[in-house]
Amino acid sequence: MATIEECRAALDQLSENLARADSGVRGAAALDRSLSCHITDLDRTFTGRLDGGRIRVDALAPGPPAAKADIRLAMSGDDLVALVAGELRFAKAWASGRVKLEAGVRDLLRLKSLL
Template sequence: MATIQECRDALDRLSGNLARADGGVRGAAALDRSLSCHITDLDQTFTGRLEDGRIRVDAVAAGPPAQKAEIRLAMAGDDLVAMVAGELNFAKAWASGRVKLEAGFRDLLRLKSLL
């Protein structure tokens, strides 16, 4: 099972990957939205923002998200680490229910290019 630090490191790597992306991926990540990522097996939630093509983590707290973020992710820590490492395909994990992504319809349309 991934640790909370490994999950934090994975989010930092994902942020770096988004910042270095170009074309459609960079455009899709250029939203300015509140973000939460609930690590279900650790019952911890990272909260922050997706802005300027980067993920900024502001806090981590026990339990599910206390407030409803505009973009909400939920998954096991191992799945987060595997996705960022390129070992797990996000679209397949999302389609199978291993990863949950909730956002407004327009945001989902923009984020689909990240899948």
């Protein structure tokens, strides 16, 4: 089972990957939205913002998200680490229910190029 430190490192790596991505991916991620990522097996939630094509983590709290973020993710720590490492494809994980993504329709349409 991935640790909370490994999950935080994966989110930091994802932010770096987005910042270095080609212009199409960077453009899709260039939103200014609140973000939460609930690590289900550890029952912890990272909260922050997707801002300028980067993920900024502001807090870590126990349990599910206390407030509804614009973009909400939920998955196990192992799945987060595997997604960022390229060992798990997002579309397959999402279709099978291993990863949950909730957002407004416009945000989902913009984020689809990241998937």
